Amino acid sequence: MPEEAKTxxxxxxxxxxxxxxxxxxxxxxxxxxxxxxxxxxDPMAVIDIPHFCREDGHSLEAASPADGGHRFLIRKGG
Structure with a gap:
């Protein structure tokens, strides 16, 4: 299965x-x-990004440490 396209x-x-x-x-x-x-x-992103997803109805698919920070994968809600 090919990897899904992401921005x-x-x-x-x-x-x-x-x-x-x-x-x-x-x-x-x-x-x-x-x-x-x-x-x-931004160290606050680990709190802010999940909160943003919940507030705006998006799904936080993944969160992981990356190069001095974090990487988040968000699926836009419908």
């Missing part, structure tokens, strides 16, 4: 609340069910 968004170096604000803006233009992978170095 990768590099938000490294940005501090709270910018990663969430930029992720929200980017995902707003995507189709329901689309995948957005974001990378961030």
């Amino acid at each position: 990768v968004y590099d938000l490294r170096g940005l501090k709270c609340p910018l990663p969430v604000l930029k992720a929200r803006k980017r995902i707003a233009s995507m189709a329901a069910g689309a995948l957005l992978e974001i990378e961030t170095t």
